[in-house]
Amino acid sequence: MHSAPHLPTWLEPQLARAALLVNDRAPVAAPDAMYLGIDLGTSDVVSVVVDAKGAPLAVALEWADVVRDGVVYAFYEAVQIVRAQIAQLEAKLGRRFTHAATSFPPGTDPRISANVIEAAGLHLAAIIDEPSAVASLLGISRGAVVDIGGGTTGVALIENGKVVYSGDEATGGHHVTLTIAGALKISIDEAEQFKRQNGEEAWDIARPVFEKMTDIVQAHLKGHAPVKTLYLSGGSCALPGVQHLFAEAFSEVEVILPQPCLYLTPLAIAATARGAA
């Protein structure tokens, strides 16, 4: 695992803590101040509770097919999953949640995610586009944020901590899985497991898909003032060659990949709830 330079020292320990807490239902004594963030993704719905310092206290994750191309399309199922996750977090922490922050891919309608949260019985604490949430958590004032999720690769240019340009392409981890399934002549479910458990072998097969993603990102950043730093996020960046490939493709740019990357965007959304309180 690459350790990322120029990151706040607390970040990777918090991400590791989030990974450790996933679907851990063991009850704990909860502090007074807690903040909930909910990431509705193409591959998974992730709810994260943080304390007053932004450290994770509880994490619920369900692999789910309720979002396509970044947008919720299975509204009822999404609400059911969020309700179940709230119940799971409340049981662990012994407290009720009334508010949550959520997010949306830049360029999409924020009301879609907001409606899911409200239909699940919560008030909206904050709503933010995903790269701005990451930029805020990492304290990025200028740079590119590239989020390679399950269904999409999101590219955002940040200036003064805000998104000034963004684009989304429908290539993500699912395409990586399909490529592996095709190459190894196995089912999609088997390919998904293979990808997560055999990173090095999966990378050899997946590399061309990621090369296409670097092309996509380059095309989006073309015509803008060059950035010095590119931050990677999203579960698909877990494959072992991703950071190096981006560093090769963007030779003048420092490429930073906080690990475990699956939790960066959800943690950033929870931090937004804390910031709004």
Ligand SMILES: Nc1ncnc2c1ncn2[C@@H]1O[C@H](COP(=O)(O)OP(=O)(O)OP(=O)(O)O)[C@@H](O)[C@H]1O
């Ligand atoms: N260990 C791993 N190695 C490789 N890929 C992984 C690993 N763990 C998760 N992934 C991939 O990460 C993707 C999910 O990442 P993430 O949760 O960031 O996406 P999402 O937010 O649901 O999707 P999107 O942002 O496109 O809406 C899936 O395609 C999954 O296969």
Ligand SMILES: [Mg+2]
């Ligand atoms: Mg995502």
